Amino acid sequence: MKLSTLGVLAPLVVVAACVGTVGDGGGSTGQGIPGDPGGPGVGGPTAAVTGPLTRIARLTHKQYDNTVADLLRYTPDTPPSLSFLADSSFAGYDNNADGLTASDVLVQQYQQSAEALAAGAVTKSLAKLVTCTPAGDGSACAKEFIQKFGRRAFRRPLEDAETAAYLAGFTKAAASYAGTNAFDNGVQFVIESMLQSPYFLYRAELGQTKAADGAIPLSDYEVASRTSYLLWNTMPDDSLAAAADAGQMHTFDQVRAQALRLLADPRARETIADFHSQWLQLSRYATNYLTKNPATYPGFSADTGATLQLEATQFVSSVVFDDKGGFSALMTAPYTFVNSDTAKIYGVQGTFTKDLQKVQLNPAQRAGYLTQVGFLASHAYADGDSPIHRGVFIQRQLLCNQIPPPPPGVNPTIPPPSATLKTTRDRVAAHTAGAPCNGCHTSIINPGGFAFEHYDGIGAWRDQDNGAPVDAAATIRMDGADVSFTDAVDFAHKLAASTQARRCFVTNWMRYAYAHQEATADTPVIDAFTTKLADPAYDVQSFILDLTQTRSFLFRPGDGS
């Protein structure tokens, strides 16, 4: 399967070369004439169509929670997925379509959730869901309900046979519940059943008619779902559904107009936060991962990690939506959000509460996400900073290089401070100078970590380390060249200008947005986005909008199904 090709580098080879590029995930290629999307799209009219192997992608837990709240028109007291077995991530993201399956445990939890949600709907939102008044035997209103609710639950109109089957179930359901209202019992039964139907739990893409180039155009309904789940992580709203019903969700322009509308809504912020949380691995800030030695860092408490997660999320949201910033702004914006605890770590003067508040930071000391306390503290030891952890993160998440683990048998003990090895940098450099460590450390891992030597184990600024002046200047291999910088702020600006870093950002977004590992055939599209993002005026919102403007978004591969 596609996932199995992720780690194609044999470890023994990797050490010599050290860096491999995260590579080919396979996938099918379409060629030649586009279908009828009304334009070339990003990557051009002959760009290959790629996608997950599966045509039935199970809803992620987050999507399930959002979808049932919208579908049932009430918000459960706790998100249903809190009762679900957690999903694993594949290729770095929890929405990877080929990784999402329904285990026996999960199917049972879906059952229990459907029962609870259907009961809740009957008491909390019945009037919103049933818009007719039952007359006679109630079957006309029952049918109307089934068609209207089914349209939303299955994200497409019901076929006649489906309507008939659910109507038969409705009619027989009078004695299925303790309640005595036969019509309400029928409604509850239909909701309970549809919430367990594969057409609700999976996003099915079922078209089979091939366009001239062999790719298969998605139906208007399928495109509406893709658009909605990409931008809101939930089912299409009424307006999007109406566009699909009217057959107006298959050209680039039609999709763009809807995507613009969705992006302008606050709900888009949650999705953008979700992507960044996975890309930047904000789960590493969780309490269980982020413990500091209270003797060394008394200001860092058990709650600090949660504050730092919130800070990173607000920062991303502010840059992307409030500032309309680009990739460069994420890397360099000299502000953040602090509360009374974290203000002290940043050394920001003023009066603060437990709530986060936007503050400007000293632009000579801080620039963008990588100089925030969250990243710096989570890539550090309990009682000191760790250039190696920081440097490896830069390689893997910012530059998309594969870094192998250290070879076996190496001495993991970084030498203690001494008269000749005063600073952390000195000690790490001495420890990793010899073979086989130097192959990966000297020009690849360490420089990206040394950039952050002005920040201690919790990300506070320091000019001196163990009594010696901090040296944060280094030269790193990036964009196929040796790039020198003076400190983290300078490095952040160089990353912001780096083609490789932009390309890595694009690649990660595509993994998330298209729910699969990229393929070699995606290269032209990745290249096109990477070029576009070089323009500072091309903000992240424009980029996300354009993720809907590719052939891979409107089509699915014609092969392999």
Place this chain on the structure above:
Amino acid sequence: MHRRAFLRGIGGVVLALPFLESIEMRGVRAGTPPPVSKRFICFFQCNGVNMDKFFPTGGFGPLTAASFGAGTALAPLAPYASRLLIPRGLHTEPKGYMQSPVTMGCDHQVGMAHKLTAQPKSSADVTGYPTGISVDQEMAKSLNPAGVSALTASVGTQGSDDLGIISYSGPNAPVKGQNNPKLLLDSLGLATADTKTQAMVNARRQSVLDLVSTDLAALKRKGLSAADQQKLDMHLTNLRAAENGASGLSCTIAPELASATGAINPKTVGDDANFKALGQLTMDILTLAVACNRSNVASILWGRGSGGPVFKWDGMNFAFNHHAISHGGSGSGLGSPIAGFMDMLFQIDTWHATQMKYLLDKLDAYKEGANSVLDNSAVLWINELSDGDYHQYHDLPVVIAGGAGGALKTGQYVNLTKSAPAPSTDSNGNFKGNMILGDDSAGHNLLLTTLLNACGAKNNGQPYTHFGHSSLADGQYAQLLV
């Protein structure tokens, strides 16, 4: 309210249940006792152990009370001396990072991912998973009712990657452990409602199943790939199992257990503060599950590889989490070791042994004829690593309890290699224990095969001759079997 608890299981015996008040058989005809099931339970510890003070005191051979002196973290298990089997010298297969051409990923990943699968990961990434099924899920194919997979539970925070998973239903198919005991209990499908309501619920579930099966069948006909059709088949099988579980007569839940699990806040199940209490509740439920034959195969994963809680209970009050302490010898960033780290590890290991004893006590309290559920089980306590600081994959700390229905040669401490333990010291001069390092004669994959056969699992009707990656050796450890 139900004051009695009922069981219709595969095992056909009256069980004495301390926690459940009692369980009686219903619908079992006199004179036709069904065969007693064998069970397999995995108790998984992470981050290695203090290798100097883990194994039995004294030499190899029969285990006696004297084998469990003050010098071993296994001391709490002394009462079970005659029912333990402690194999020595096992190494992880496929071997550690860079020690095998098929191995992918760092030693923590390998330690977690290979342990129950004996399969390499599909990629070095933390979200690349092993390329084959794990022994618990394989065992479930023989030991469980059709369609019921092995029960998987975990304690604390697991994350969403390979460091928090031990069970796999196939290649690249991780099975997460349930870390919320309330949901674990719910998943057993044990009845709590009164009979009339339950009958109504069961009838309704059957109707839902009929309707949803129609949708599944229709979707399958839409020109889907073989893999997608398989996915839907699995969904349908699982749906039927859920329905059967609900309608099937089974053990009911004692009020204490219902109230203990009912009080759980789902938002704090990962918190360190709940680690012990929820871990013990999880063991109560696993025991219930195997005693009731709801699943005869189960696992409990304590914490997470390269992670784990900050132990601050039962006399421990540490500043660092389990992983940090495991690296205490090489320092925590300052270059200086964590003072007393070896003793901290000893305390943590002893704590795990105490939890192991808790589990054995529970299993032993369920009687099946002349024996107990423990006697009919193989309980495997295994670890991600041996020496945590050096990520050692040799000389794994392994303890097996229960006789698997008389199949295992218990009461023995057995060296599976031809080497003898030899002193090992880290680069800071800390003595780390006597270990069997560099001896590749005792792959742990053969232990997995041995356990499959001891528990009576069959591979197409035959005993297993191999488990794990195709490059690994065939065979088993006959010296562990009666």
